[in-house]
Amino acid sequence: MQVATFLAYLAAAALFIVGIRRLRKPETARSGNTIAAVGMTVALVATLFVIRFESLLLIGAAVILGAVVGAVSAQRVQMTAMPQMVAAYNGVGGGAAALIALSEFYHLQVEGEMSLVAALTVPLTILIGSVSFMGSVVAFLKLQELAFTGAVSFPLQQVVNALLFVGVLVLGANAITGGAILPFLSPVASVVAVLAASAVLGVLLVIPIGGADMPIVISLLNAFTGLAAAASGFVLENYILIIGGTIVGASGTILTRLMSSALGRPLGKIIFAGIAAAG
Amino acid sequence: MQELLAQLAILIIAAFLGFELISRVPNLLHTPLMSATNAIHGVILVGGMITLASEGSFAIKVVGFVAVFFGAMNVVGGFWVTNRMLGMFRPPRPRVKKRREG
Numbered sequence: 001m002q003v004a005t006f007l008a009y010l011a012a013a014a015l016f017i018v019g020i021r022r023l024r025k026p027e028t029a030r031s032g033n034t035i036a037a038v039g040m041t042v043a044l045v046a047t048l049f050v051i052r053f054e055s056l057l058l059i060g061a062a063v064i065l066g067a068v069v070g071a072v073s074a075q076r077v078q079m080t081a082m083p084q085m086v087a088a089y090n091g092v093g094g095g096a097a098a099l100i101a102l103s104e105f106y107h108l109q110v111e112g113e114m115s116l117v118a119a120l121t122v123p124l125t126i127l128i129g130s131v132s133f134m135g136s137v138v139a140f141l142k143l144q145e146l147a148f149t150g151a152v153s154f155p156l157q158q159v160v161n162a163l164l165f166v167g168v169l170v171l172g173a174n175a176i177t178g179g180a181i182l183p184f185l186s187p188v189a190s191v192v193a194v195l196a197a198s199a200v201l202g203v204l205l206v207i208p209i210g211g212a213d214m215p216i217v218i219s220l221l222n223a224f225t226g227l228a229a230a231a232s233g234f235v236l237e238n239y240i241l242i243i244g245g246t247i248v249g250a251s252g253t254i255l256t257r258l259m260s261s262a263l264g265r266p267l268g269k270i271i272f273a274g275i276a277a278a279g
Numbered sequence: 280m281q282e283l284l285a286q287l288a289i290l291i292i293a294a295f296l297g298f299e300l301i302s303r304v305p306n307l308l309h310t311p312l313m314s315a316t317n318a319i320h321g322v323i324l325v326g327g328m329i330t331l332a333s334e335g336s337f338a339i340k341v342v343g344f345v346a347v348f349f350g351a352m353n354v355v356g357g358f359w360v361t362n363r364m365l366g367m368f369r370p371p372r373p374r375v376k377k378r379r380e381g
Contacts, residue, residue: 012322016319016322017296017300019315019319020300020301020312020315020316020319021300023308023311023312023315024300024301024303024304024308024312025308026305026307026308026368029308029311029365029368030362030365030366030368032315033311033315033318033358033361033362033365034362036315036318036319036358037318037358040318040319040321040322040354040358043322043325044324044325044328044354047325047328047329048328050329051328051329051332052332052333055331055332058331058340058344059328059331059332059347061344062327062331062344062345062347062348062351063324063328063347063348063351064351065348065351066347066348066349066350066351066352066353066354066355067351067352067354067355069348069352069356070351070352070353070354070355070356070357070359071355071356071359073356074355074356074359074360074363075359075363077360079363079364079367082310082314082360082364083310085356085360086310086313086314086317086357086360088356089317089318089321089352089353089356089357089360090317090320090353092349092350092352092353093317093320093321093323093349093350093353093357095345095346095349096323096324096326096327096345096346096347096349096350096353097323097326099327099342099343099345099346099349100323100326100327100330100343100346102342103330103331103335103339103342103343103346104330106335106339107330107333107334107335107339110335117283215310215313218313219309219313222313222316222317222320225317225320225323226316226319226320228323229320229322229323229326230290230293232323232326233286233326234286235326236326236329236330237282237286238325238326238329239286239289240322240325241322241323241325241326242286242289242290242293243289243293244319244320244322245320245322245323246289246290246293246294246297247293247294247296247297247300247316247319248297248316248317248319248320249294249297250293250294250295250296250297250298251297251298251300251301251312251316252297252313252316253297253298254297254298254301254302255301255304255309255312255313255316258301258304258309259309259313262306262309
């Protein structure tokens, strides 16, 4: 990595931290958000200098498309519908992390440069990112009252969740060992299967939780996506992903606790309701 | 190995920093903070750009393209929506203060 890009990443990390600090007081909150956005711009521009020039057109097209969709939806959303909009943005972030890990797994597999760290963090990133993606989609649908309103549960839900989780572990191990456990599944097919199983797990974990608890669930999924970003930082050996992702993962966890105690809804109860719904 | 150890050191320090940053925040700011940190993990877009820039088959390019699209939506939507949320704070601020004093 170029020294200039590395230093720019450090500057971006500093701006993120200053931004969050200013967000703790109502008077300075708005400027804090702006400062964090400046930090993001610094990180993104610095990244342009370490990637192949020919790919800029494709990246530019995807960025513009995503930016337009993000800006238009953020501008149009009703003030009362803010929580589900945050859930939607959080979900796509988690989805991005999962897809990045999937794509990097393929790259490393082709180049034969799979390290132990990458082999461990790819399935982890996909698991967390995919759960966060589908969990956020369900939270969005619940708050928008499009589907899954109220607490949805079915018999043996707990058993299904456990089986899915074990399935993810087996598939992940199969990917790491190059297909030693399930010889009929190639490593790349295994990580795709990890993605699919984690997506189903994300749905099942959130559907039993009632709509009133959704803001807390969204905050928890926000922390999850932060962790997924940090894990993808280990896959890509990228420092700003590790720093930014970890800060959000840690602060999101604390924020979730603060929110649940402020709303008088104990976090343990909410998660327990999710896991043990139809136990 | 050296690199990995440096990354782990940063992970630990960043985790403690994250815990410390969010302490004694007024309830009013919980949702904007969630929304702003949500925008910050949009830094995943950096990863999307790197992965889309590397060589790959058409299918892998599609996966990378969707990742960058998602990441850009996370960043722009996240910061934009937070800014709108915080924009609402301006008018009622004096009233909030008055209520506290009285």
